[in-house]
Amino acid sequence: MNIKNSIIQETDDFIAVNKPSGMLTIPDREGKPALKNFLQQAYGEIYTVHRLDRDTSGIVVFARNEDTHKQLSQLFEGREVEKYYQGLVQGKLLSLSGTIDAGIMEHPVKKGTMVINKKGKASVTDYEVLESFRFFSWMKFRIHTGRTHQIRVHIQSLGHPIVCDEVYGDGKPVFISSIKKDYHLSKNEEAERPILSRLALHSWKLKFTLNGKEYELEAELPKDLRALLQQLRKNA
Template sequence: MSTQAGAGDHRGMPVPDGVEGERIDAAIARMFGLSRTRAAEIISEGNVAVDGGSVGKSDRLEAGTWLEVTLPPPPEPPSARAEPVPGMGIVHEDADIVVVDKPVGVVAHPTVGWTGPTVLQGLLASGIELATSGAAERQGIVHRLDANTSGLMVLAKSEAAYSVLKRAFKERVVDKVYHSLVQGHPDPLRGTVDAPIDRHPAGDGRWAVVAGGRPSVTHYETLEAFRAASLLEIKLETGRTHQIRVHMAALRHPCVGDHLYGADPALAERLGVRRQWLHAMRLGFEHPTRGHRVEFESTYPDDLAAALHLLRED
């Protein structure tokens, strides 16, 4: 394996046994953690060769051949700029932490390809200074919510709080409670999903229950049952990407409105739901510098509350 300075990450290797016979775009995606689309782009740009020759994305890899891949350098992540975020409320603030109620359509921090609002932008616009530990574009971030998941997030203002909170999330001593409206009626009405999660083999941005993935544990309990759906209270032990959405889909009870994971679009349309019905309801942890237990609670935003109202009337 070698690296060419200034020309991306250049790698050469024999074709691994695990991808022999696979399409080249699928193999490249799996080997380097890319989407199939990005892998195909790299191939079409001439950055993949087999035995020194050019290849097409649908060609198959053969044992005994030499594979060369040049991965372009990743683009620089954008930096956060101060910009008000409508609808984002500050639930609590002190010298060490700030707890926000994140609205739908907002991500935690700037990322490549995202042009919408971020929690960091909103806090900067409010004059709130965050811890500078970690990457510059993720200052103060100790956990995240999906763009279309609303609810509570805590961020660190002091460096001491950042260190303590990062460790608390890693050691699973933070209470994270969500409410989700899922399709159908889980059986049993309460239970635990203990199933590893990793990127979906399709390489299309989804995550999935995959043997050998990262350990992931979700506890759920039914709060209300309706004709076509159930309101669940969900507690997370781990915090994997899309964990609740993946585990509920694995139970064949996807979050209402979660079309990425197989939700029924007709039900979402009837309830006026334009995103997954998932809300970070409560957040509890030991204060990082004062030592006492703190707990914060949110209320349903208007779109989720309206969907529940329709179900209760039905």
Template sequence: MKLQDLIVFENDDLVALNKPSGLLSIPDREGKEPSLKELLQHTCPDIFTIHRLDRETSGLIIFGKHAGAHKYFCQQFEARKTIKIYNGLVIGSVPEPSGSVDAPIAENMVKRGTMIIHRRGKPALTDFKVLHDFTLYSWTEFRIHTGRTHQIRIHAKEIGHPLAVDTLYGDGKPVYLSSFKSKFNLSKEHLEERPLLNRLALHAAQLKIQAPDGHWLELEAPLHKDLRATLQQLQKRK
């Protein structure tokens, strides 16, 4: 993986990258696995964390290139002035074409590392809009107004349509072509079917943020190959 291939925008203040699923945004406590921040530090030692994505989530993430930019952009995130758009493949056909989930999110004290909707939690608001209904799955746009841990994942579960391949809040099952293609046959070269998608079906697609000079940056990260291929197959058989 070449770092340069992941960069979608860069200026004197920030660098925006299209993070692959499975890669940590920043080093974890053990520090045994590579992270996007560490890769950046090879070429830019002074790099600052502005926000982060879940390890399983792919897509747009930005880092500050100096202390001033770090403070400026972090304040925007904290003041909820940024516009954050995600795309995700949820399980099933969502009956409402659009809507909002306004439900507080708290840490799950029983199952560490997961979150729950609970009145003791912090406020969390997510807008959703169904872009394509494939019956078995729905390709959905999410806009988050808050930045809680696992927010989209748990709010998708709350409306009864968890994200595909979500091992924490859904069934965790990979997406197979055989599940929606009639008369599916394995090729002679393969003994078992390979999944189209074997990771969380969530992608940070767009970010609108104001630059220090006052103009707005509209950043976008294209879908990675696995999500693109899955959507192409679903669209063929809609």
């Protein structure tokens, strides 16, 4: 991975990176390569502030010194960071905007899977439909809490899981043939390739104030999501 191409902003205090989908934020027990490894190779010692799910793309911020690590961690824990995501969900929503306020806890049987439960930790997600298509909706989310799989669990509870979500949805990839009515395979193709086969969720924007300075960081949408949106708009 060429880490320099993924840098959103770099200061003496922190590095903000646009993480690709499929990459871990920090190493797991199996020792798979993670974003933090690549940053350490390029910058030396860095400190983990928060994480993204492996399959979610977008902004991750790492601190470059202990003092900033403490400050940023307190901002995230104190809910003083505005966190915005964009994503594609299945179907059309009845309400174009709203707030989901529902506790989330780990599934009692399925480890690593979360469920909505009154006994769960308080979890609040604002949502807004930005564009509607025949079978999908392109949405903006703001999360006021940072629970594991929060957006995925909350939006699935409305009956509109994130596209390609294998845990909370059907996990099916998206093919152009399902969007374009007169689609035909080219002569060189034996089978159609999916236009998207990963979780359609992107950590888009972070806003926070550090040492008296306001930051608004934005991660460009990855090529695969841009391509899918282009096809959806073209064939709307």
